[in-house]
Amino acid sequence: MKTESTKDKILSRRTFAIISHPDAGKTTLTEQLLLFGGVIRDAGTVKGKKTGKFATSDWMEIEKQRGISVTSSVMQFQYKNRNINILDTPGHQDFSEDTYRTLTAVDSAVMVIDSTKGIEDQTIKLFQVCRKRGIPIFTFMNKLDRIGKDPLELLAELEEVLGIESYPMNWPIGMGKEFLGVYDRFYNRIEQVRVEEKDRYIDLDEEGRAPESAAITQSGLYDKCLEEIELLSEAGNEFSEERILNGELTPVFFGSGLTNFGVQTFLDTYVELAPPPQPRHSTEGEIEPTEEAFSGFIFKIQANMNPAHRDRIAFLRICSGKFERGMNVTVARTGKQVKLSQSTQFMADDRHTVDEAVAGDIIGLYDPGTYQIGDTLIGGGKAQFQYDRLPQFTPELYIKVTAKNVMKQKQFQKGLTQLVQEGAIQLFRSLHLEEYILGAVGQLQFEVFEHRMKGEYNVDITIQPMGSKIARWVEGEVSENLSSSRSLLVRDRYENKAFLFENDFALRWFQEKNPDVKLYNPMEV
Numbered sequence: 227m228k229t230e231s232t233k234d235k236i237l238s239r240r241t242f243a244i245i246s247h248p249d250a251g252k253t254t255l256t257e258q259l260l261l262f263g264g265v266i267r268d269a270g271t272v273k274g275k276k277t278g279k280f281a282t283s284d285w286m287e288i289e290k291q292r293g294i295s296v297t298s299s300v301m302q303f304q305y306k307n308r309n310i311n312i313l314d315t316p317g318h319q320d321f322s323e324d325t326y327r328t329l330t331a332v333d334s335a336v337m338v339i340d341s342t343k344g345i346e347d348q349t350i351k352l353f354q355v356c357r358k359r360g361i362p363i364f365t366f367m368n369k370l371d372r373i374g375k376d377p378l379e380l381l382a383e384l385e386e387v388l389g390i391e392s393y394p395m396n397w398p399i400g401m402g403k404e405f406l407g408v409y410d411r412f413y414n415r416i417e418q419v420r421v422e423e424k425d426r427y428i429d430l431d432e433e434g435r436a437p438e439s440a441a442i443t444q445s446g447l448y449d450k451c452l453e454e455i456e457l458l459s460e461a462g463n464e465f466s467e468e469r470i471l472n473g474e475l476t477p478v479f480f481g482s483g484l485t486n487f488g489v490q491t492f493l494d495t496y497v498e499l500a501p502p503p504q505p506r507h508s509t510e511g512e513i514e515p516t517e518e519a520f521s522g523f524i525f526k527i528q529a530n531m532n533p534a535h536r537d538r539i540a541f542l543r544i545c546s547g548k549f550e551r552g553m554n555v556t557v558a559r560t561g562k563q564v565k566l567s568q569s570t571q572f573m574a575d576d577r578h579t580v581d582e583a584v585a586g587d588i589i590g591l592y593d594p595g596t597y598q599i600g601d602t603l604i605g606g607g608k609a610q611f612q613y614d615r616l617p618q619f620t621p622e623l624y625i626k627v628t629a630k631n632v633m634k635q636k637q638f639q640k641g642l643t644q645l646v647q648e649g650a651i652q653l654f655r656s657l658h659l660e661e662y663i664l665g666a667v668g669q670l671q672f673e674v675f676e677h678r679m680k681g682e683y684n685v686d687i688t689i690q691p692m693g694s695k696i697a698r699w700v701e702g703e704v705s706e707n708l709s710s711s712r713s714l715l716v717r718d719r720y721e722n723k724a725f726l727f728e729n730d731f732a733l734r735w736f737q738e739k740n741p742d743v744k745l746y747n748p749m750e751v
Contacts, residue, residue, distance in 0.1 A: 232548050232584055233516050237502045239586025241311040241543075242364075243328055245356070246338035247346035251368040255338055255483035256301070256314045262490050263303030263310060300541065300588045302571055308497045311588050315352075324526070324650055326617045327599065329355050331525040331543035331588065334362040334500045341367045341374035341401075341480070345383045353388050355617075360473045364496055365392065371482040373402035378454065381462075384476065391463045391475050395495060396488065397455055398480045400447040407442070408480055408488060409451050411458075412465075412495060416442060419487050471501055503586035506545045508602070510611035513546050515585035520547035520555065520605035523613040524597050529644040529682070538644060539570070539590040540597040545613065547605065549583040558602040558612050568592035599649045618748045621652050621665025624692040624726060625672055628662065634685050641683035646719060651675055654716040654724065657706055663716060663726075665697065695726040696733050701744035708740060 246252040301312045315325040335356045384392045396408040407418040416428040428436045469475035481488020503515035526541040570590040571580040583589050600616040629638035646653040654663040679685045700723040709715035712728040713736050727733040
């Protein structure tokens with residue numbers, strides 16, 4: 227029996243993120259995909275507070291209580307000789323930074339759109355990140371079991387709001403209570419809903435029509451569908467696998483995650499069309515996934531995934547070669563050699579030791595405090611290089627934080643250090659009073675921080691809101707005398723100095739009065 231080569235294993239990988247606006251049905255769709263992957267027997271529900279069943283990908287206690295995803299989770303399964311890595315991302319805008327970094331670790335993205343609402347704000351932002359990276363985007367128009375927007379209107383939104391051309395892989399026949407199924411253009415068949423499994427598919431003839439004996443042909447909705455299919459064929463975009471892989475054309479699938487309709491057809495098509503692991507840009511140029519030497523980068527750090535052990539896991543995207551547990555690698559940032567003896571793969575919070583993995587896979591490494599987000603790991607004595615820097619957000623909201631009980635200062639310091647290292651919130655200290663200041667993209671991050679400090683470190687905290695600020699880092703030295711209530715001078719956790727300006731006016735006034743002080747925004751570097 228021929229042993230599968232490392233190259234074959236790499237080419238079998240499909241690694242993608244699921245992105246959407248909150249409540250578009252992203253987590254529900256994820257669970258249906260896991261169902262077809264055979265890793266769960268029963269899809270949960272995001273409405274876990276009422277049913278006592280929680281979304282498989284939502285493992286954090288606060289996620290279970292609120293019924294929302296607040297951190298990206300990794301799930302892996304096999305399907306039709308493909309090894310699938312799914313990264314389920316938070317939809318809420320307050321957790322954008324986690325989602326944006328996760329998108330650097332994938333080769334394609336699945337964009338879930340609520341067909342009753344169309345394209346929403348957060349979808350636009352996440353799409354722009356995908357477009358900037360040029361990764362293929364597959365679109366799933368969800369909630370066809372409800373009355374929603376006209377399908378042609380939804381396609382128009384894709385092109386007008388997002389600026390990407392689309393090709394409908396299937397087309398709905400009715401919607402809501404009158405939803406009969408979809409006309410599958412790719413497989414040349416009709417997929418029916420609410421029928422016996424043996425009657426689910428109707429093969430179409432060469433002209434794209436169902437046999438007259440099929441009951442569905444008696445519906446006016448079927449006739450309307452045929453008219454729209456003809457319109458799409460004449461005036462719509464042509465199917466092009468090359469343009470899909472270049473991120474210029476998005477294949478669109480209509481279905482319902484909640485009723486599990488159209489999901490398997492989507493998955494079947496995705497594994498055929500989606501790209502295997504792609505080359506990654508570095509300081510040494512493009513690194514091919516099939517290169518023999520192992521390399522990868524840390525895109526996420528998560529504390530306390532196992533509350534019993536209070537551990538920290540660094541999520542690594544393998545970019546080239548093969549990982550073997552116990553191998554030695556070099557952390558490019560520090561030049562330090564590390565032995566990778568504790569490694570895991572995931573099903574949300576469920577994990578198991580992994581001995582081997584290849585380019586395209588996501589693995590977790592036990593982190594004793596060695597790694598930072600963005601670190602490049604290199605094996606095999608290969609020359610040092612760095613993968614591209616990961617996006618860093620400038621916080622918009624700020625709070626001062628202290629421990630209510632001074633006797634718990636040690637736990638407070640530990641929790642503060644570990645949660646900040648995850649990258650969702652940023653830590654600053656005022657120069658003279660050494661006050662702890664936290665910055666975040668959105669208010670919900672602070673609520674999650676407070677909840678986790680109490681639940682995971684048993685520390686109650688006092689929060690003093692500071693409102694919105696504009697952060698600018700300082701290049702070179704700066705006099706501490708320039709610190710004021712309107713332009714507070716602080717240090718970040720790497721001891722770099724930065725000013726927190728009260729508003730745009732305060733920033734402009736400072737720059738006019740101090741032209742020799744060079745300020746910069748890390749988002750623009």
